[in-house]
Structures are given as C-alpha cells and as structure tokens.
Amino acid sequence: MVEQFVGSWKMVSSENFDDFLKAMGVGFAIRQIASRTKPSLIVTLDQGIICLxxxxxxxxxxxxxxxxxxxxxxxxxxxxxxxxxxxxNGKLVQIQSWDGKETTIEREIVDGKLVTKCKIGNVVAVRTFQREA
Known part of the structure; x- marks a missing residue:
C-alpha cells in the first residue's frame, strides 16, 4: 500500500496552514515564509524504509x-x-509529539493527488500535492 505514495509531488494548494502553524506555537516570521512556500515532496521506499x-x-x-x-x-x-x-485504511498516519503537544499528519491518495491533513487540537490544515511527470 505504501507504494502508491512513491514518487515526486508538487504542492498545488494549501488551506489553513498559517493557523495550523500558529496553533503549534511557530513564530510569525517562520509562519509567513512557510505559508508562502510551495514545496515539492519526494517519497521513496527502499527495503521497508520510507523516505519523505x-x-x-x-x-x-x-x-x-x-x-x-x-x-x-x-x-x-x-x-x-x-x-x-x-x-x-490506505492512509499514512503520522503522530508527532513534542513538549507535551501532539499533531497528527494524515497522507492519502485522493483522485490521484496526495492530500495531507495536518491536525493539532481543533485546527486542521489541508495541503494537496499533484504527481510530477
């Protein structure tokens, strides 16, 4: 099932990411840069080791x-x-913990796109990536 995530992906949309970063306690300057950046994601799988x-x-x-x-x-x-x-259920679910806080990052393939839902408390950000040719 992990194989469906393998490949190169370019971010095509990002919703509510600034609020997500704010809820995590990220400072204003880094939030501004991060919210304006459109990253690429490369996912590889080698002998059971996943690389993001x-x-x-x-x-x-x-x-x-x-x-x-x-x-x-x-x-x-x-x-x-x-x-x-x-x-x-076909989703890569990452639980990230630090300083008594916790986020959940869910990655799934929806209509050929990699949809990432980032959650902390009641705040949810959705970042969508399209496979690069």
Whole structure:
C-alpha cells in the first residue's frame, strides 16, 4: 500500500496552514515564509524504509523511517519531535509529539493527488500535492 505514495509531488494548494502553524506555537516570521512556500515532496521506499524529502526555497528536510517504529525528527521549524507512522485504511498516519503537544499528519491518495491533513487540537490544515511527470 505504501507504494502508491512513491514518487515526486508538487504542492498545488494549501488551506489553513498559517493557523495550523500558529496553533503549534511557530513564530510569525517562520509562519509567513512557510505559508508562502510551495514545496515539492519526494517519497521513496527502499527495503521497508520510507523516505519523505520535502524540498523548498526555504528549507529542505528529509526523514527516514519504518512503519510502526518510533523515530526522532528535528522539524523544519526547529522542533525536536518523536514520531510514529502507521498505515491505516490506505492512509499514512503520522503522530508527532513534542513538549507535551501532539499533531497528527494524515497522507492519502485522493483522485490521484496526495492530500495531507495536518491536525493539532481543533485546527486542521489541508495541503494537496499533484504527481510530477
């Protein structure tokens, strides 16, 4: 099931991302940059190791993990998080924890697009990526 995510993706829309970042406690300057950036996402799978590489003019981040195994990540905005990613009903579900807070990032393929829902508390941001040729 993870294979459907493999490929290069370009962000085509982003909704409510600034409010999501604000709810996480990200400062104004970084929120402004992050909200205006349209990153590309490269997803690879090699012997059970998933790699998510987010490229933008602001910052490039890369995280490698295996499903159902906890891993640490320093996010683009500088948070040190503990994560676990599971596959649930065709969705990659990432739980990200830091400083007593928690976000959920759900990635799924909808009509050929990779839709990412980022949730913290009652705040939900939706970022949609289209497969690059």
């Amino acid at each position: 590489k987010m490229l933008s003019s602001f910052k490039t981040t890369e995280v490698k993990f295996k499903l159902n195994q906890a891993f640490d990540e320093t996010t683009a905005d500088g948070r040190n998080t503990t994560n676990i990613v599971t596959l649930e």
